[in-house]
Amino acid sequence: MSDVSRRHFLKLGACVVGGACAADALPSLAQATDGGDITTLRTTLPYPRMKLAAIGQLIIGREQLTTYPDQASPVVLVKLGRPAINGVGPDRDIVAFSRRCSHMGGILNFRPGTGTFHCPLHYAMFDAQKGGLLVIGHATDNLPQLELEVDAAGDVFAVGISGLLYGRQANVFA
Ligand code: FES
Incomplete structure (x- = not known):
């Protein structure tokens, strides 16, 4: 395991154990799909009228x-x-x-x-x-x-x- 991935693993583990995960510690869909405003953290969607x-x-x-x-x-x-x-x-x-x-x-x-x-x-x-x-x-x-x-x-x-x-x-x- 490289130094970077070990650090990332430890950071994520500390978040989970401590129950204090910051939003920036979680991967977002925007990162995974190369741009755009889409985020997996959004919980409400616009309804049509x-x-x-x-x-x-x-x-x-x-x-x-x-x-x-x-x-x-x-x-x-x-x-x-x-x-x-x-x-x-x-x-x-x-x-x-x-x-x-x-x-x-x-x-x-x-x-x-x-x-x-x-x-x-x-x-x-x-x-x-x-x-x-x-x-x-x-x-x-x-x-x-x-x-x-x-x-x-x-x-x-x-x-x-x-x-x-x-x-x-x-x-x-x-
Ligand atoms: S009670 Fe089973 S589908 Fe409605």
Whole structure:
């Protein structure tokens, strides 16, 4: 082992043992790929701001199917008719979620009577009023919920996602 690599090895070992690794001690993707601003230390990605619906078009209990943040990610927007966690609009009852079950990606069905999403594969159930809370089933995570905003014209926009979409390492592809 050369002197340089031994020094690097000892420095890295001291960081790990001491639990005080400085960011510059870790290799970044930028170093590995010859330039650019890409870094493996970045933990948030920019989400697109995308119009999903106009409030005036929404009917209580009737789901609107669309995709977000890209066409490979099916989502559902619904006006529940009662206030919900992270609900938007004048009644705080408009919510949106990924339609892929957090267990193995089954496409969920919405039941307006109970305000719940049901997976046809292994029967997981999620509560739309409670932020996509897992009620029962094999899944271990709640349903990813879209972050919504309403503008002055009454249009509902998706601006982010809380939770990781099924099957992805990041919700937004670089
Ligand atoms: S894929 Fe939904 S419960 Fe298994």
